[in-house]
Each structure stands twice: as structure tokens, then as C-alpha cells.
Amino acid sequence: MLHRLKRARGVSESHWSSPGVGIPLVQPRRPDEELVRTAKADIGVVVDFGQIIGAALLKAVPYGMIGVHPSLLPAYRGSAPIAWALLKGDAKTGVTIFRLNDRLDAGEVLRQKTVPIDPGECADALSERLARLGAEELLQALDGITAGVIQGRPQDEAQASLAPKLTKEQGQILWSKSAEEIVRQIRALKPWPGSSTHWQGKLLKIWRASVENRSEARKEAPGTVIALEPEGLLVAAGTEVVRITELQLAGSRRMSVRDFLAGHQLKVGDRFDP
Secondary structure: OEEOOOOOOOOEEEOOOOOOOOOOEOOOOOOOHHHHHHHOOOEEEEOOOOOOOOHHHHOOOOOOEEEEEOOOOOOOEOOOHHHHHHHOOOOEEEEEEEEOOOOOOOOOEEEEEEEEOOOOOOHHHHHHHHHHHHHHHHHHHHHHHHHOOOOOEOOOHHHOOEOOOOOHHHHEOOOOOOHHHHHHHHHHOOOOOOEEEEEOOEEEEEEEEEEEOOHHHHHOOOOEEEEEEOOEEEEEOOOOEEEEEEEEEOOOOOEEHHHHHHHOOOOOOOEOEO
């Protein structure tokens, strides 16, 4: 997105399609230095672009380019910061407005806002929450740049961590892991790639689950169904129990455990496989 700082808020030129708002828009296949220069913008805003912005392009506008990143940089630099924060079991996250440079998510921090991760919150819901927060922080940053009062600070490289792109293989549930790890995975990989197991040779996606401490799980092999309840399907993990509350069998729709049990002959003692 390319901004002329002295124009009214919301009047901008963008690389992203937003029909019906009366603003000139283009969507190039790759970063286009000439296009940026032609726009005569004062500053560029990069959000989830997925491509490297080269040094020449960073210098094509007077105030350079700033980015919006859904993590507390330098933590979780990369393409999947929200998922990795959930996978690691973090209690908090946030958004960072930063100045782009020639390294991945490594430029000076202009603004940063921390928020708690709600218990049981999944990546899709957290993404929506951070998107709204990121937009608010971006506007504050643009106002600060316009007024000349915002000061950047360098990131602490000693605290840097990476959040690499997710793969489909990461969605396979390994029942030998602890229930806590499995539930974090289910939350982190929703909606993509999702977390899955196999039952009777069919792919079974698990969309919502929680951890439950059940002593009887110690007697059963990981992946074994130990109880069927209308409010949840209980499965032994490496430690403790996973209570599944929403799932989806291949070729079917997502449904509650109550609806699933009404139409499928799942029974105690059945085994889920990776």
C-alpha cells in the first residue's frame, strides 16, 4: 500500500484489490520499482506480501517502507508467527510496526502492542484479532511519522526466533505426544493445514479439542478411544487425555461429537493412527 502522508486518512493507492472505494488500484505479480515511483507516494506499507522487497524499492519512496507483523519482533520472524506462538504455548503475542530493511522482518521497531492469548484460542480467531490491532497500530505509526515524533529502535538479535512456513506434514497428530502438545497443534494449525489422524482407514480432521486429566488413560496405548460422551470424545495421549469436541471425517462436514456419534459406529477401544 502506498500512502501520501499529507492526504486524508484512507485516501491511498494500493497494490491490493479493494473494489468499490474509488481508489486507483493495481496488483503486480512482483515488486515493481517503477510503479512505486509513478505513484509519487511518501511511504509504503507492506502487509503479508510474501516476497522480498529489494534495496532499490525500499529507497523508491521518501519515507521508505514499513511493515505490519503479527508477533512481538524479533520473536517469530517469518511467514507463520501466529501458528508458532500457539505451537510453543506462548501466553502472549502482539503486533509490531517496523521499518523494512534488506533482512527478513529485522528492521527498526516503530510501534509494538502486546496482547494475551486467550485460553483455547485458535489461529484463525487470533489472526482476526491481530489484524484489527495491526490496522490500529499502523494508523498510529503513520500519524507519528507524519508528525515527526516517532523513533525507531533496533531489534535485539539475541532474542530473534523464526516462524517458518507450515507444511501439510505438520498436521499429522502423533498421539504419543502429550495432550497439551496435541491440543496446541490443533489450535495452531486451524484452519490450515488442520490437524488429522486416521480412523478405519479414513482421514479424520480434529478441529477443536482440550486437555483432560484422566487416570484411566495410563492403561491405554496412545491414540486409543477411552470414553464416548456427548460433550466430547476422549482419546489417550502420551500423557493425559485429549477431549475432542469438533471433528470431520473425509467426505463429510465438520460436526460436533454428538452429531458424529449419531451417524458413525465409533466405539471405546478403537485406535486412531497417524
